[in-house]
Amino acid sequence: MLPVSFIREEKERVILSLKKRNYQDFSILDTIISLDDERKRLQRALDENLAESNAIAKEIGQLFKQGKRDEAETKKGRSTELKQLKGKLNEDLKSTKEQLEEALLQVPNCAHPSVPYGKSDEDNQVHQDWPTALPEIGEEALPHWELAAKYDIIDFKLGVKVTGAGFPVYKGKGAILQRALINFFLVEAASAGYIEYMVPHVVNEDSARGTGQLPDKEGQMYYMPKDELYLIPTAEVPLTNIYRDVILKEDDFPVKLTGHTPCFRREAGSYGAHVRGLNRLHQFDKVEIVQIQNPANSYDALDGMCAHVESLLKQLGLPYRILRLCGGDLGFAAALTFDFETYSAAQKRWLEVSSVSNFEVFQANRLKLRYKSKDQKKPQLVHTLNGSALALPRIMATLLENNQTPEGIKIPVALQPFTGFSMIK
């Protein structure tokens, strides 16, 4: 959620951003400003009312002390009048605030100047790729769901039996490979200075609201009504909410957190080849990296996070490309996002494995996450960033597919210390 003050002061930038995001209608901004004006007007009226009530209450207190009961009783009349007025003002103020909030929730984050124009994912800019030539593994190469069956390492049918579609069962070396990847990612994150957290996999409503899953993405989360708790769709939710309602000191920066969690997503998506096997799941594992940054340094931090993700992919030997998301594909809360895709040689397509974003103050505003600097008396909003480093299923998919040989599936050297084997056969 953008602060109203930002919309007031940077209205032109917000309009430009909305244009990049292919919005036609900008009237919401004027609605917000006029609702905010109304909010101020009501707030002023209410404050004046309360100030008078407080003064009268004090007088009555004095009068009672002096034994002037009759005078006190007459004062009560005005006080009761004010009280009725207060009720009305309170109601109006509350409803205006709700309308304002509702309007603010409709405005996406202000896109960074470097975000290109574009309608859909086809307009994303290829920012960098590695290596330049794509791997060729021959026409008889199998997609990962067939490899999974051939080597008996992932059982999709068993997942259906136990739970339902989208909940695969990893088995034997498949399970070990998952664990090895998680461990590898966490060890790498630690050496890049991220503090590891082990967090709850269910969160309360305040947390879901804090990172913006509520109210707009409510349908994507599993919900347990009896306890009013949500299954996390990403570790970003519990990790970032650790810092909800916190005021940091300037020298607390940078705050760098990481954690591995399963992620639960209700989104069924479309059916067909694009969601086969591991391509799209209801439950998957991910290592997330989060940074809380001084606004002055947040874009350097974003570069650092991208470099970290790149180094993981290089160590795994997976061909990848980095996309700068265009306005049409940029997430609602992000100011700038780089997507990382690995090339699956058997499926002959790119698969998204990571998304690294700077949210600037958009999340921090909702979280009430601020910092105190030496030269400013008022706390300022921080910048938050996060990224996957990495999500497992599609890494697993490209790893299995690209490394298949007639002898078996080769495990990248960097992973071997974590798997304890060099080949799945």
Added chain:
RNA sequence: GGAGAUUUGGCAGAGCGGUUGAAUGCACUAGUCUUGAAAACUAGCAUGGGUUAAUAGCCCAUCGGGGGUUCGAAUCCCUCAAUCUCCGCCA
């Protein structure tokens, strides 16, 4: 699941219907003293909102969250949550 106690500023801890945004101590910041440090002393030290050029003043709100009683609530009532103790159950 049952019974009881508790929840006050960064921490500790007063206050239990009327200048209490809140005593006091610690911590923190600045200053005095000192060659420097420590000690001592002095001063400052919450957040949000309104007003404003102002991050100066002034006003409003906030004592776990929400609601209520009252002219007036940190103080009384209801409700939810958390913490502690005892019992039960249990990895």
